[in-house]
Amino acid sequence: MTMDKAYDVVIIGGGPAGLTAGLYATRAGLKTLLIEKGVIGGQIANAELVENYPGFPDGISGFELGQLMHQQAMRYGLETIGAEVVALEPGGKTRLVRTSDGEYVARAVIIAGGSELSKLGIPREERLTGKGVSYCATCDGPLFKDKTVAVVGGGDAAITEALVLAKLCSKIFVIHRRNQLRASRILQERAFAEPRIEFIWDTVVDEIIGDERLEALKTRNVKTGEVSTLNVSAVFIYIGFSPNTGYLKGLVPLDSAGLVITNERMETTTPGIFACGDIRHNSAKQAITAAGDGATAAMATERFVREQG
């Protein structure tokens, strides 16, 4: 183990929580490494326009917001690597972080790994991903310009992305398993006013039809049991998130959904291990609350590192 792989703090995850923790930790003078397995910005990097992050009255692209947060933290010395964390081992004075790109030693670890979009788990969903099945309207929407597409889900993500698609596609069916949306009122009002969006209520998708590409969806009305075929060029799936906590089982307390349990200082019950953002039990799952969590976690981490001497 070389000394340059030893840090005061290792942050796992480069979304708003991890990047804000990185900003606060580096400004507190802690040698800090951030490990991100995907894109800097995390889930928010896929958002075409973030309208509810204070300070940007006209909204800001999620990708740009992530990049700006990263630049700000790097200015104070945040180091970043692209790797996946595969194991975390608590120790006495230090903790070992095993990644796909080697091992790192840290006096404290901040888990900010967020969550991944849930899958429907239906036939051909995996095989046709990238061939009509998508989890990112901002990325893949332009491929389906002037086409008919479907969105599955009724939360903020599904409705936000349906509105993004309404600027590109000729028709968007929003398929929701209930007859009432979960999305916030402002998004609902916009979607109901958008003539290109049509809702299919009380309906689930049982199967994706297509061989080389998605051709249609097999849907079922959960109230009547009626089965239908919906011809679309693409389906965009937004049915919530699952936390990235598989490698944490037995190490820190998790709730029944796999989210990390912390106190209000973002401390887990395992000394030197903190958690913040969407991965945390009771998180409001907003970019701004994740950023607030990240600041709180870094401040608690600083206290811990200084007290350990």
Ligand code: NAP
């Ligand atoms: P969410 O709020 O958990 O909504 C998931 C939606 O998918 C719900 O409508 C749910 O139906 C449906 N669903 C879940 N499992 C399903 C299944 N197996 N089959 C069919 N439908 C299923 O998730 P989200 O929309 O991804 O949002 C997550 C968090 O991020 C929220 O806190 C949200 O506020 C935040 N967010 C905010 C914005 C924004 O402010 N613009 C944008 C994106 C996300 P039910 O309603 O019946 O449960």
